[in-house]
Amino acid sequence: MAKRLQGKVALITGGTSGMGRGTVDLFVDQGARVLVADILDDKGALMEQEFGSSLAYAHCDVAIESDVKAAVDLAVERFGRLDCMFNNAGIGGVSGAIEEIDMEGFDQTVGVLFKGVVLGMKYAMPVMAEQGSGSIINTSSIAGTHGGYGPHIYSGCKAAVVQITKTVALEVGPKGIRVNAICPGAIATSIFGRGLGLPTEAADRSAKLMEGAFQSLQPIKRSGLPSDIAKTALFLASDDSTFVSGQAIAVDGALTTGRERDLEEMAESPIAKALGEAFREAMGDD
Numbered sequence: 001m002a003k004r005l006q007g008k009v010a011l012i013t014g015g016t017s018g019m020g021r022g023t024v025d026l027f028v029d030q031g032a033r034v035l036v037a038d039i040l041d042d043k044g045a046l047m048e049q050e051f052g053s054s055l056a057y058a059h060c061d062v063a064i065e066s067d068v069k070a071a072v073d074l075a076v077e078r079f080g081r082l083d084c085m086f087n088n089a090g091i092g093g094v095s096g097a098i099e100e101i102d103m104e105g106f107d108q109t110v111g112v113l114f115k116g117v118v119l120g121m122k123y124a125m126p127v128m129a130e131q132g133s134g135s136i137i138n139t140s141s142i143a144g145t146h147g148g149y150g151p152h153i154y155s156g157c158k159a160a161v162v163q164i165t166k167t168v169a170l171e172v173g174p175k176g177i178r179v180n181a182i183c184p185g186a187i188a189t190s191i192f193g194r195g196l197g198l199p200t201e202a203a204d205r206s207a208k209l210m211e212g213a214f215q216s217l218q219p220i221k222r223s224g225l226p227s228d229i230a231k232t233a234l235f236l237a238s239d240d241s242t243f244v245s246g247q248a249i250a251v252d253g254a255l256t257t258g259r260e261r262d263l264e265e266m267a268e269s270p271i272a273k274a275l276g277e278a279f280r281e282a283m284g285d286d
């Protein structure tokens, strides 16, 4: 069967870990050449050895404009074009009650989660516009579409990612460029351990533990996996989705779909009791 990304070039930020790494594996398997942009240089060097000529690594802090520009330049220099920009790097960021938010942490969080996405789009755009084609994928979160799934600043940034995905999609559609967001639910990765300050290897081991922890969280009774996000990114990067743009696609095992109707609980609910009372009263039956 033909490979779905044959001849295409992708830049993946946060590509050394979690869903970024899962996407690198799948994209290369499907024929893409990939530029991984991350701050975990040791892992990046190992990936260059592992993937050979299909992959290049750039040290790139996505909150630093010159780093992002250099990563895009390197992708074009090394591989000749840029078909997919996956703005995926992320952190849990600053947390706590709103009156306690540390503003240095705020700046850092917004820098990675929102400015990083803006910079990725800014520098991918001229290359894609010249080609007349391209697919930008931004990682948001169900925390960006629903309350209660992440810290305040994280959630605000992820909501901003959903909205800017739409505004940019409107602007660049006529140039043949598509822009979509993925909103992952609970995916077993190192981000939770990393947020607790665990060193890289311990955080990576913690991802396996999260798989158990997330198993029963959503109607689909297994944890979300990096490969679930990778497969969605593959669809969005491939020519299977050339009419899909401006969308925020939840990949969450139906976690945010709504509350299941529990018929037994409903029969006992104050609503059922009030309706029963109204019915008896109307029928003159007390």
Ligand SMILES: NC(=O)c1ccc[n+]([C@@H]2O[C@H](COP(=O)([O-])OP(=O)(O)OC[C@H]3O[C@@H](n4cnc5c(N)ncnc54)[C@H](O)[C@@H]3O)[C@@H](O)[C@H]2O)c1
Residues within 6 Å of the ligand: 013, 014, 015, 016, 017, 018, 019, 020, 037, 038, 039, 040, 060, 061, 062, 063, 088, 089, 090, 091, 092, 112, 139, 140, 141, 142, 183, 184, 185, 186, 187, 188, 189, 190, 191, 192, 194
């Ligand atoms: N895991 C989940 O349940 C979940 C849910 C919703 C959204 N997300 C989002 O998915 C994305 C990927 O996270 P993950 O769960 O795979 O976590 P992860 O920690 O495994 O991967 C995040 C990657 O981003 C990189 N990174 C962090 N700061 C960076 C910076 N300043 N510049 C460049 N790279 C940087 C890290 O080094 C790491 O490789 C993030 O945007 C995250 O917010 C995760």
